[in-house]
Amino acid sequence: MSSSKVSRRSFIKASSIGAAASSVEASRLIGQDATINVSSTAKPEKLVASKLKPFITPDDNFVDVSRGDPKPHQLPIDKLTEEGLVQETWKLEITGDPFVELPHTKVPTSIEKSMTITDGTAIDFPTLVEMGKEHEVYYFKAMQCLNIQTPLGQGLWSGIPLRNVIKLCGKIKNVRRIYYWGFHNHDLKQIFKSSVSYGQCMETPPGDLPVFLAYKLNGKPISPERGGPVRMVVPWSHGYKSIKWLQHIFLTNDARNNDSYAHGNNDPDSFLKSAAYVDSGPEKIQAGEPIVLSGQVMVGPSGVKSVEYWVREVKPDSKPLNDDSEELLKGPWLPCSLVDPPHWESILPEGVKPNQVLGFDPSTGKPLQWPMKYSMCQYTAVIFDLPTGKYEVRARSIDLNGFAQPEPRPSQKNGKNAIQLRRFEVV
Numbered sequence: 001m002s003s004s005k006v007s008r009r010s011f012i013k014a015s016s017i018g019a020a021a022s023s024v025e026a027s028r029l030i031g032q033d034a035t036i037n038v039s040s041t042a043k044p045e046k047l048v049a050s051k052l053k054p055f056i057t058p059d060d061n062f063v064d065v066s067r068g069d070p071k072p073h074q075l076p077i078d079k080l081t082e083e084g085l086v087q088e089t090w091k092l093e094i095t096g097d098p099f100v101e102l103p104h105t106k107v108p109t110s111i112e113k114s115m116t117i118t119d120g121t122a123i124d125f126p127t128l129v130e131m132g133k134e135h136e137v138y139y140f141k142a143m144q145c146l147n148i149q150t151p152l153g154q155g156l157w158s159g160i161p162l163r164n165v166i167k168l169c170g171k172i173k174n175v176r177r178i179y180y181w182g183f184h185n186h187d188l189k190q191i192f193k194s195s196v197s198y199g200q201c202m203e204t205p206p207g208d209l210p211v212f213l214a215y216k217l218n219g220k221p222i223s224p225e226r227g228g229p230v231r232m233v234v235p236w237s238h239g240y241k242s243i244k245w246l247q248h249i250f251l252t253n254d255a256r257n258n259d260s261y262a263h264g265n266n267d268p269d270s271f272l273k274s275a276a277y278v279d280s281g282p283e284k285i286q287a288g289e290p291i292v293l294s295g296q297v298m299v300g301p302s303g304v305k306s307v308e309y310w311v312r313e314v315k316p317d318s319k320p321l322n323d324d325s326e327e328l329l330k331g332p333w334l335p336c337s338l339v340d341p342p343h344w345e346s347i348l349p350e351g352v353k354p355n356q357v358l359g360f361d362p363s364t365g366k367p368l369q370w371p372m373k374y375s376m377c378q379y380t381a382v383i384f385d386l387p388t389g390k391y392e393v394r395a396r397s398i399d400l401n402g403f404a405q406p407e408p409r410p411s412q413k414n415g416k417n418a419i420q421l422r423r424f425e426v427v
Contacts, residue, residue: 047290051294057155060225062226072183087229088125090229090247093114093116094111094248096111097251109174112170137209138156140357142298144239145239151296154375156352163204169251176255177254178249180248180250181246182248193243194243213230218349226244227244228245231245237272240260270415272301273298274297275417278295279295286427287426293393294379297378299371299372302408304377307336307338308336309395310334341370344365359372389425390425392422392423
């Protein structure tokens with residue numbers, strides 16, 4: 001592999017911005033006996049800085065996962081206006097389930113004040129804006145699809161907690177589940193509905209983030225492509241719960257979860273998973289040049305304690321590794337560095353202060369934990385002076401319970417969570 005003199009010990013230096021370089025035993029790391037000198041003159045800080053992405057994803061830079069034929073956001077402006085998909089014509093109906101279905105539903109739901117378009121009581125956009133003067137909330141939330149192992153983007157979402165909107169209906173009785181759906185081209189087969197339990201809506205634990213109706217993203221109106229003018233946002237869940245083009249809320253005493261995703265053999269109550277995702281990079285790297293590993297770590301309800309990486313040499317007889325392979329579990333895994341919080345005042349929309357954002361300490365204006373729950377944080381590592389050869393580098397998250405990805409929930413139907421890798425060759 002290398003023509004240099006052989007020794008029993010060899011070293012790879014790993015470093016990242018803001019962290020001192022550390023050395024590890026390369027014979028364990030890549031299974032090689034070679035004399036490796038740290039001789040690169042490249043500045044890793046600049047290499048890492050070039051990999052960093054903005055903490056906030058602009059509206060038009062999110063990866064789009066939209067349903068419908070045609071997709072609602074692709075309708076012409078006159079059709080968007082006609083269908084209530086612009087602020088000026090948007091309406092939200094709230095109704096109750098009158099049906100009884102034994103043995104599951106013994107008594108019907110009752111609502112003191114239904115909100116419907118027919119009787120002129122549906123909620124309009126100015127009503128939400130007026131409610132925002134007293135109840136508006138802000139928080140950072142990363143979006144990810146249940147069946148796509150790539151985050152879609154993250155932003156600062158603003159809106160009204162669902163519980164405050166439900167209170168407009170006055171006294172309600174016998175409600176165990178709250179369903180909601182958006183515009184669906186007047187085709188019943190295209191309806192995509194999600195739901196939350198009554199408790200998830202009304203009784204948010206102190207310090208946690210509520211389900212809410214969002215009407216701003218990064219301080220600006222939500223575009224039709226992102227689900228505007230109003231969409232539901234469920235902070236702890238995958239994107240299928242955060243319904244776009246919201247137009248209907250339905251209260252029911254049926255406790256069964258009949259979300260559209262449940263019928264597709266998916267877990268309709270899945271949480272975001274704490275998981276590290278690996279950025280792509282060059283396939284060939286010149287010997288002596290540092291190798292920059294970077295990526296995003298998604299933070300689920302279980303939080304993120306750390307991110308680790310592992311370099312594996314790929315030989316002609318190397319076999320692919322499953323996430324539960326003994327070789328992979330033993331590693332050795334080495335620490336990455338998590339990127340520090342941004343300067344909040346420089347990225348928050350005008351008029352929004354850090355101590356107003358949920359998940360931040362109201363007195364200090366700093367996040368209550370870093371990385372923040374339900375958001376993404378970048379991680380980095382720099383690997384120096386690998387010998388020539390072919391390699392794989394993997395990354396994994398460790399949550400605050402001590403579970404290493406893909407645990408504790410490796411099942412795809414409640415969110416993909418496989419350990420990602422990047423392949424490259426040192427030439």
